[in-house]
Amino acid sequence: MVLGVTGAGVGAAAADTVIDTIPVGSEPIGVAVSPFGSRAYVTNNIGGTVSVVDTVTNTVVDTIPVGNAPFGVAVSPLGARVYVTNQSDGTVSVINTFTNAVVDTIAVGAAPSGVAVSPLGARVYVSNVSDGTVSVINTFTNSVVDTIVVGATPAGVAVSPLGSHIFVANSGDGTVSVIDAFTNTVVDTIPVGADPFGVAVNPDGSRVYVVNLADGTVSVINTFTNTVIDTVTVGNLPRGVAVTPSGARAYVTNRPDGTVSVIDTLSNTVVDTIPVGNAPFGVAVNRDGSRVYVTNTGDGTVSVIAVEKCPGSLCFGTGSLAGAGAGSTGSGGSSGTGSFAGAGAGAGSAGSTSS
Numbered sequence: 001m002v003l004g005v006t007g008a009g010v011g012a013a014a015a016d017t018v019i020d021t022i023p024v025g026s027e028p029i030g031v032a033v034s035p036f037g038s039r040a041y042v043t044n045n046i047g048g049t050v051s052v053v054d055t056v057t058n059t060v061v062d063t064i065p066v067g068n069a070p071f072g073v074a075v076s077p078l079g080a081r082v083y084v085t086n087q088s089d090g091t092v093s094v095i096n097t098f099t100n101a102v103v104d105t106i107a108v109g110a111a112p113s114g115v116a117v118s119p120l121g122a123r124v125y126v127s128n129v130s131d132g133t134v135s136v137i138n139t140f141t142n143s144v145v146d147t148i149v150v151g152a153t154p155a156g157v158a159v160s161p162l163g164s165h166i167f168v169a170n171s172g173d174g175t176v177s178v179i180d181a182f183t184n185t186v187v188d189t190i191p192v193g194a195d196p197f198g199v200a201v202n203p204d205g206s207r208v209y210v211v212n213l214a215d216g217t218v219s220v221i222n223t224f225t226n227t228v229i230d231t232v233t234v235g236n237l238p239r240g241v242a243v244t245p246s247g248a249r250a251y252v253t254n255r256p257d258g259t260v261s262v263i264d265t266l267s268n269t270v271v272d273t274i275p276v277g278n279a280p281f282g283v284a285v286n287r288d289g290s291r292v293y294v295t296n297t298g299d300g301t302v303s304v305i306a307v308e309k310c311p312g313s314l315c316f317g318t319g320s321l322a323g324a325g326a327g328s329t330g331s332g333g334s335s336g337t338g339s340f341a342g343a344g345a346g347a348g349s350a351g352s353t354s355s
Contacts, residue, residue, distance in 0.1 A: 016262060016274055016292070020058045020304040024051040028295040028302065030073040031282040032082070034097070040284070040293050041082050041095075042302055043070040050084055050093075052100055055291065058304055062100045066093040072115040074124070081139070083124050085112035092126060094142055104142045108135040114157035114199075116166065118181070125166050125179075127154035134168055134177075136184055146184045150177040156199035156241075158208070160223070167208050167221075169196035176210055176219075178226060188226045192219040198240040202247040202265065209250050209263075211238045218252060220268055230268040234261040240283040242292070244307070251292050251305075253280040260294055260305070276303040 025044025028051070033040050040053040048070060052062040067086025070093070074083050082095040090112060094104040109128025112135070116125045124137040132154060136146040151170025154177070158167045165187075166179040174196060178188040193212025196219070200209045208221040216238060220230040235254025238261070243250045250263040253276075260280060262272035277296025280303070284293050292305040 016272060016305050016307050018274065018276060018303050019306045021277065022053055022058050022060065022302040022304065024053070024060060024295075024300060024302055025049050025063065026300055027297045028300060029071050029281050029297060030084075031284045031293050031295050031302065032073045032075045033284050033286045033291075033293065034075055034079045035077060035287060036079060037286045037288070037291075039079075039097070040302070041073050041075065041084075042282075042295055043073045043084055044300075045069050045071060045087075045297070048086075050082070050095065053293075053302065055286070064095060064100050064102065066095070066102060067091050067105065071113045072126075074115045074117045076117055076139070077119060077121045081121075083115050083117065083137075085115050085126055087111050087113060087129075090128075092124070092137065106137060106142050106144065108137070108144060109133045109147065114155055114168070116157045116159045118159055119161060119163045123163075123181070125157050125159065127157045127168055129153055129155065132170075132172075134166070134179065148179055148184050148186065150179070150186060151175045151189065155197045156211075158199045158201045160201050160205045161203060162205060165223070167199050167201065167210075169199040169210055171195045171197055171213065174212075176208070176221065190221060190226050190228065192221070192228060193217045193231065198238070198252075200241045200243045200250065202243045202250075203245055204247060207247075207265065209241050209243060211241045211252055213237055213239065216254075218250070218263065232263055232268050232270065234263070234270060235259050235273070239281050240294075242283045242285045244285050244289040245287060246289060249307075251283050251285065251294075253283050253294060255279050255281060255297075258296075258298075260292070274305060276305075277301045 026046035030043040042051040050064040054061045068088035072085040084093040092106045096103045110130035114127035126135040134148045138145045152172025155171045156169040168177040176190040194214035197213045198211040210219040218232040235257040240253040252261040260274045264271045278298030282295040294303040
């Protein structure tokens with residue numbers, strides 16, 4: 001651990017650092033972390049598999065065949081199940097994490113992409129890109145119990161920490177649909193930037209962060225008023241977004257730049273830019289906020305970032321310690337807030353339309 005004195009304030013933290021690069025499958029897209037932090041699950045879009053990463057050793061310990069063109073991934077709150085959207089099949093694969101085997105396959109809409117688990121694990125929400133809907137899955141029966149019409153080309157999906165609302169980024173019309181989880185109806189539509197893709201909710205549910213692919217920005221939504229209160233410029237063609245458990249930082253992948261933008265959520269400014277692999281896409285944070293996992297579609301790897309933690313003016317770097325902790329805070333995201341999966345432990349991230 002590194003102990004140093006920096007300038008006053010959280011924003012003065014030393015740069016976060018890539019401490020490891022893990023080879024996975026071909027064109028990795030989504031990533032989600034288990035609630036106890038021991039595993040990360042990565043969808044490999046080419047080859048139809050999910051890589052299971054041991055976060056202590058940062059090695060792939062299993063590879064699970066799923067459907068065609070797997071994209072989004074989310075972990076249940078207790079970590080017993082992983083849900084994977086298969087874009088080419090119109091299905092969701094349900095993985096038993098004790099056996100690392102697919103135990104069910106659920107038919108959903110056309111070109112499913114984003115996926116999020118409710119905080120109690122009773123529901124899974126899947127955005128269907130090609131038919132403008134969200135499928136609602138009952139996890140006890142593994143069946144679709146409702147289909148909700150949203151905006152054009154829905155991409156990322158995230159659930160609020162209490163599970164009362166679902167936020168869906170509609171890349172085709174530049175909006176976010178707000179769904180009431182009790183009635184399964186759209187109760188608001190929020191204009192954001194051009195081609196919104198990834199979406200994440202902060203831990204207290206007061207803010208939603210939406211990545212706008214076409215204009216290189218992140219829209220910050222106040223969930224009490226359902227209005228955009230700030231717009232943050234990041235890198236080129238951003239895809240995924242994830243928020244730390246403290247809510248102090250948001251991490252955004254910039255695909256053509258090979259970087260991750262780090263946003264200070266207090267000031268809504270970019271305070272760091274981290275070089276990662278080739279064409280970064282998905283992003284997830286573990287539950288204690290010590291590690292960020294980034295999928296690099298261009299080189300078939302996952303970058304592991306050690307997060308600097310700076311209370312006041314003292315900066316504690318986690319350096320090269322292994323990835324302890326649990327869950328991702330994510331669309332999404334233990335209340336995960338990754339852009340690909342919303343609440344629910346270890347929710348992953350990454351946008352939700354084909355790459």
